[in-house]
Structure formats: C-alpha cells, structure tokens
Amino acid sequence: MSRAAALVGVASGAAAVAYVLYSHGRRILPTIPTTVKLLPNGTFGSEALATSATLALEGTLVICTQNLAVSGANQVLLNLVEGGMWTGSIVLLSPSVGPFGKEFADLGVSIYIGQIEELLERIRDVRVAVCNTIMTAHIVNKLTKHSIPTAWILHEWWPSGMLEEELAKRNDKNTTPEIVREALDGCPRVVSVCAAQQQLYKPGHGVVNFVGVPAPVVGWKIGAEPVTSRPITLLSLGIVCPRKNQHWAVQVFQAFAGARKDVRLIIVGARYVRDYEMEYVKKVKAAAEGDSRIEVHDVTSDVDQFYRRADVLLFT
Template sequence: MDETVADLLPGMELPAGADPYEDFDFQPYFEEAKSEEELRKTWRVFTKVKDVLENGRRMENASWRLWHRERLRGASDSKAETPEDELMMSEMEKFDMNLDSSLRQAQERTNHMVGEMFGGSQQKFMEEKEKQEALQKAERARSLVEIQEKFGVPDAAVDAFLQWIRSDLLQSPEISVAGSADVMPPSLADAKDLMETLKVKPRKRCAAFGHSLERNGANNFLLYLVRELKDELAFTIFSPKEGAMREDYEAMGMEVRISDMKSPTYENDVVEAIRDFDYTVANTIMLTEVVIASKKLAIPSLWVIHEAWPQDQFEYYAKEVFLMAHLDDSKIRQAFAEATKIVFPAQVQKVCYEGLFKDGVASVIYNGIPLAGINTYRAVQSRKRVRAELGYGENDFLIVQMGTVCKRKGQLITAQAFAQLIKRNDGTGKQPKLLMIGARYIRQHEIDYINAIKEELASTGADQHTTILDVKKNVLPYYLAADVVVCPSLNEVLPLVICEAM
C-alpha cells in the first residue's frame, strides 16, 4: 500500500472504551489487509462500529479509501470482475458504497458552493486547524504550570529549564521539529498568558485511593471514574500494594503511589500524602483512613461504597472476610459521619447504612460501564470462532461465572447447582459446561474455597466439564462465548459483571 495508516489517520487515537478494558488493536486491520477482499471486509467492520468509536467515521473513511483504491487498481490491470466476484458483494454493501459515494459527492458540491459564496472551505479548515493547534499548546502550557505548582519550582528555574530545552535540546541533531512548529512556551509567563487567552485553567489535584491494583469490579469502577474526569482533575492514584492496573493509570499519564495499609504509621502516612491535594476519592469501605484524614485537613472527600456489610457485622467482614487489620467498627462509623459525600451503587445499600450519615450526604448513582469497547468487540468478533478458540463447540451449553473466586461471590453454590445439572443430563440435549474466571492464590481462605469447589465438582464427576481460570485482563471473549452468565453473589448489590453481561 502506498499510504500508511498514519497518513490516512493523522493523530488518530483509540477510543477510551477500547483500552484498557480489553486487549484490542485496530491497526492490524489495516496492516494485514492486503487483498481487495480483505480490504472490503475491513471497511465493513468499521462501517458497523463507526458510531461507537471516537474516531469511527475517520477509520471507516480510511478503510473505504484503501478498498476503493485497490478496486480501481484492479480495474486498471484489466482484471474483469467475475460473476462470483459480483455475488461476493451483498446488495447491502453495494448500497452502502453507493450511498457513501453519493454523500461524498454532495459534500464536495456543498463545499464548492460555500467556497464561492463565502471565501472557500479551505480557509475554514485552516482556521479550525489553527484553533486545535492553539488548544494543544494551551494544554501543554497547563501541564507545565501544574508541574511547577505541584513541586513548588521557582519561576526563574522553570524559565531557565525552558531556555535550556529550546537552545540546547531542540537544537541537537538527534531531535527533529517540523518546520517552525512552536512546541513549547518561551517562558512560564507566556504559558500563563496563553492559558488565560484560551480560558484553560490549571486542574485541581485529586488523590484517588483504591484498595488494590488488582483487576476486579471495584477497581475497574475507579479506573472508569478517573478516566472520565482526567480532563477536569489532575489525579494521583494511591494503592496499598502493586498490581496489574498500574500500567492502565500510567498509560493515561497518572502517577501511582504505594501506601502500605499494614504499616504501623499508615494513618499518619495518609494524612501527609493528601496534605497538598484539593480533593480525595476513597473507593470501597476499606479506606476509612482517607475519609478521616480528609476531614482532619478540611479536604472535601468522596467515599464510594461498593459493599453491603450489615451494621452489626462490620468487625466480622473487616477482620475475617477481608483480613483488614487496620479496619474496625469504630473507624467505619467515624468515616460515615465525616465523609463530605458518599455514593452508593444502589438504593438497598443506602438503606443498609441508614443512620450512619447525615441527611444530604449520600447519593445513589447506579453502576455504569463504558460501552465502546464492548460494542466494538461484538461487532468485529465471531461468537462461533471465539467459542472454538476457548474449546467449546456448538453442542456445548456454556455457563460462565465471572469474578474473584471467594466465598462472598458464591462460586461453591454454582458448583453445587452445576453438579445437579450434570446428574440430570441424559445426554440427549446439549452438554452443560461450566467456566469460572477469577481464581487467585493469594489469601489462604480463598485457596481453601477454590479447593472446596474442586472437591464438590469432583465428587459427582462434574469436574470433567468444568474449567477454572485465573484473573484475566480481557474478559470479553468469555462473555461472548457464554450461553448463560450466573452471579450468585451473597452480599453485592449491582456487580459490574451484571452490567457487562447485559
């Protein structure tokens, strides 16, 4: 191909919903499509998903151009189209192509007419381009100002550093700057002036605390939240331990800090960590110290409660179920009394904690998920092929349970029910298969629970039809392959699994 993907789609970015929610890359669709038929299929893919992707219509346009060019190239080579080639293109595809061509011609005529009347569309395009470039400069200026304020760097030091970049770094032969591109402000004062002109303000700083960096529903919620708000707030992520989701936050340019809950100085560590922030987010009931420290420092806090712990069992859930030595009944009650705002994903949770918080503090905001990645995956993947890749055939009836394998998620109940289903299966219908995703071998009580599930299945022979997988980053193939998704959770109200399955 003469044109590269970068030439066709300058500055293209994947939609937020496609990553990190799934391991999905669109570029191979362009790079691997060599023949006209492959390019035709590529165009059809992007026709289906153009309205769910941020750059969907641009990708559809690029794929159509590549396909159409190959068709013209084939025609110039005097390769006659056979009846089989003609049948290969459905009537709908012909309609789409003809409609797209007609719309393009109409747009060209409109642009020409507007150009004659009002001075040309090219001028308008250049003005829009200049506006976007100015906004990009303002964003870079904002980042500079935020860094200066974050670390308390003197103005003169910032100006000296900018001068060094401009006079030394950008002048080195190893670095190439296109034309006379103005990639950075000459000084800190110029950066602030540009922000003022374009009304771009420095973002307030927010410390967002999660209970881990492992992949699970509560942590995904925090990831979705900060991704939606990152243009308004400058986030720093705090976690008590390392995990796979660090790379997700760092890919968005966010700093990730580790603050060990098991440290004897944890309470003071939290106070010092948030002292210079404007807001805090505590994601899960287990982060009471964040709420309490925020109150102490007069920093507005948002506490997101995913759990539904009965008020008379706070100690049991904190100590026995989640093994949180730092957490107890008194801290939970103090945090409820001192939180600035509390969010519950369902009304039943608000009722569960009734009486612990003041009027007007708590709100119910139902769980949501980004749909772009899910819709894209469904549009471009074959369910039959995905099932085959996972080892399931047309005669299998696949039951899927997603989530950390532990007592509160109820996988043992699923195993018991599946064992009964296997007993009743007379072999005349589809073969039931069970797939559990989310096993981890960290806490002893979780390991014991996994072993209990395996023993239950083995006692009836149902283990021959069951697969238990570890935690997975990309869970979409399992949803697509499933005939039924089960969620017998014992104390959750609206798990993200339900939203994702729907």
C-alpha cells in the same frame, strides 16, 4: 478494554467528584452544563457528567485503594480514570504494591505506596479525593479533617457482625465499626451501588449509582465464538470467595445440566492472595474436577473476552 466497559463506574465517580467540588466551592473548568443540577442530597446529573465531552478539572485528583489486587472494586476506579473525566494530575494511593498497579500506570496515573499523610506532604494541589471500598474509611476521615473534598464508593454488603468478621479475615488494623460510622456521617458524598446498600449504611450524604454492564458498542462481540458452534454458556464473574458462593454455583449447574453436553459454566475470579480465598478456590475446583463443562479462570482485567462467550450471567 472496550469503550462500553470503560463507562462502568464513570457516572458514579464523575457525579461524586462534581458534587464535592461544588459543595466546597472549588473550580470546575469549563462550567458544568446547565442541565446538571447539583444537590446536597439525592440524585444529580451523573449520566450527563459521565457522557460530557467538555468536562475538565484541574489540580490533582487522589484516588485511594485498599490494595492493588485485581478486583472488581479496583476496576471501577480504573474505569473512572479511563473515562477521562479528570484532565489534571491523578495520583493513586495504595498501602501495598500489586498486579493492578500496571493498569493505572499504563494510563499515566502516578502510584504512591504509603500513607495519606505522607502523600499530602508531597502534593499540595489536591483538589478532590475518591476513596474506594469500606476499608478506606480511615483515609476518608483523615481527608475530611484536612478539608479535602472526598467521595467514597462502597462495594460491600457487611451488616453489623459481618463487618467485624470480614475485617478480621483481612487482618485489617485500620478499620473498625466506629471508624466506618464516622466516615459515613462525615464524608461529603458516599456512593452506594444500590438503594438497599444505602439503607444498610445510612450515610449522612449519600447517592445511589447502580453498578452494572453498560450497553455495548456496536461490534463488541467481533471475534467471539459463533453461537452455532459452542455450548450455551453461563458466566459467573467475580472474586472466588465464600461470600460469592461459586461452590454452590457449581453444584446448581451440575444439577441443572444433568448429562447435557450443550451447556457449560465459566467461573472467572480465582485469586491467590488471602488464605481463606485460596482454600475456597481449591474447594470450587475440587467440586468441578472431572467435569469438562466447567472452567475456572484466574482474575483478569480483560473481562470482555468472557462476556463475549457468555449467554447467561449467573449470580449466586
């Protein structure tokens, strides 16, 4: 993974971790640069923390996921780890095994499959926790009751009604609107990926850190197809599912492209975990069948290879 890609999510994680440690009177070694202001609410020096070469934290950091599937949400946690902002031990908690676990293990992260109570019985020097996605709300509440500083990164846009529907699709028995509301009110730092999401959920202690593609390092496109020898490429990157409208992307692309041969659409993110996702992948592939200008690829942790081929990012 490129250094540029590794910085995605580090600002959110580093700033959130620094805040919850500060607000709970925990130690940060060495002292955070004086240019960084840690405030109970609002914006603080996430960029300075993410780019600091001296920030070091001790003890154990616990990162909590809803699963270990290959996903953009889990990639944010991986970027946080790869960014090197925590120098103590790191343990990842997941309720189930999955292919993305190898990515964390390769970075030296210990992986524990089970429940948060079991993990806390085994590890007694937990300094801070980072929970990821709305489906970890129940873990946020338990960590808060244990007085463990916790940052919670939200990725979803699920208003009332849609929240219940999406949880039912995933057969999630741990999360309810009431549990989510308790976590939003009690978590010391809730990280939203945009201001509109923060307005939707209205956390008690929230901050906005935008998620996006960072400025690339020099030479990141080395090895890419020359522009003169390939078609203009539109890239749709994300889990293939109804919420992300890749089927519509295929239809729009075909209407736009007509009979042109100098354009192509690359869709990355086909996953075969949940029934409704598998059905939707079939629908997208059926719409693209017979059109050699459209490619559908499985989920991958190596997204740089597709960014190198892209001229336009397509969001639907």
